[in-house]
Amino acid sequence: MSIDQRLQQLTDWVCSKRPSATLAPASADASFRRYFRVTDSGNSWVAMDAPPEKESLDSFIDITHRLLQAGIQAPAIHQQSLEHGFLLLSDLGRTPYLDVLNSDTADAMYHDAIATLIKVQQADINGLPTYDAALLQQEMSLFPEWFLGTHLDITLSDAEQADLNATFKSLIKSAQQQPQVFVHRDYHSRNLMVTEQHNPGVIDYQDAVLGPVTYDLVSLLRDCYIAWPESQVRSWVKQYQTLATDRGILEVVNTDTFYQWFDWMGLQRHLKVLGIFARLSHRDGKQAYLNDLPLTLSYVLSVARRYPEMASLVALFERYDIPQRIGTVELSA
Numbered sequence: 001m002s003i004d005q006r007l008q009q010l011t012d013w014v015c016s017k018r019p020s021a022t023l024a025p026a027s028a029d030a031s032f033r034r035y036f037r038v039t040d041s042g043n044s045w046v047a048m049d050a051p052p053e054k055e056s057l058d059s060f061i062d063i064t065h066r067l068l069q070a071g072i073q074a075p076a077i078h079q080q081s082l083e084h085g086f087l088l089l090s091d092l093g094r095t096p097y098l099d100v101l102n103s104d105t106a107d108a109m110y111h112d113a114i115a116t117l118i119k120v121q122q123a124d125i126n127g128l129p130t131y132d133a134a135l136l137q138q139e140m141s142l143f144p145e146w147f148l149g150t151h152l153d154i155t156l157s158d159a160e161q162a163d164l165n166a167t168f169k170s171l172i173k174s175a176q177q178q179p180q181v182f183v184h185r186d187y188h189s190r191n192l193m194v195t196e197q198h199n200p201g202v203i204d205y206q207d208a209v210l211g212p213v214t215y216d217l218v219s220l221l222r223d224c225y226i227a228w229p230e231s232q233v234r235s236w237v238k239q240y241q242t243l244a245t246d247r248g249i250l251e252v253v254n255t256d257t258f259y260q261w262f263d264w265m266g267l268q269r270h271l272k273v274l275g276i277f278a279r280l281s282h283r284d285g286k287q288a289y290l291n292d293l294p295l296t297l298s299y300v301l302s303v304a305r306r307y308p309e310m311a312s313l314v315a316l317f318e319r320y321d322i323p324q325r326i327g328t329v330e331l332s333a
Helices: 003-015 058-069 106-121 133-140 142-151 158-177 215-221 230-246 255-282 287-304 308-319 322-326
Strands: 022-028 034-040 043-049 077-081 086-090 180-183 209-212
Touching: 003 022, 003 034, 003 043, 003 086, 058 077, 106 180, 106 215, 106 230, 133 142, 133 158, 133 255, 142 255, 158 209, 158 255, 158 308, 215 230, 215 255, 230 255, 255 287, 287 308, 287 322, 308 322
Parallel strands: none
Antiparallel strands: 022 034, 034 043, 043 086, 077 086, 180 209
């Protein structure tokens, strides 16, 4: 079925209960899902189009219920058709965090985001998929396959691949040493919506898993779409650590240990994301994601250079002049 045919089918489905409703494009994401804003008599909703052969709605519906039960502002489901891959959701507004974050707004907005993250981490984990070693490894394998291989035409030697595998093993070990909690898995400024009450609204959570406690925190604070001074990031990390310890999510952990967990979790995520952005460009034709490579690469390099254990990773980037080929963003201290 063509995209236009699906849009007509979605429109017919919405209008079967709301005959005067109109649909307009709201957004798309990195998957096959599309979103349309539905308006009718001054009210608005968001319609999700998720082709069943490409995207199952089961996880989205399950995670929605878990988040709502935890007191998080996720979109309520007003109407659903699993057969067609359609959902009608409450509208959390038009303003993602990314649109309004700046040096004046950041403290208050991240305060809200961290408080909401604490709630996310206390949501029901029963039956969630596990962020196990195999999944962590599978994600990082996107880096040599799509970023190095497809995007940069780099073929690693056996010795280089062995060094990279050792780095991956260290990052996996660090992730598994952490307390395991409910993980949104994409908790950042494009998936947090500014709302007047119970800020922020939370979206795009269907890939949630049981995983490392720092994963969503580093997604939020080392966001691939916006960067903050390291001193400010450390302040927010400390704010989170204090709150999480008070709420029983964390036992008392040495600050340096916790920050290394945070740093190394970021390395795992950002190596994966380099691969994902390259794949989105080369496989899916979504070229705009290449614009986000320099910041993501900057996170990898700045963190890896702090740790002697990551020297071979830094050497790999430098050996192939990757910072010069991709570009980097200057991160302030």
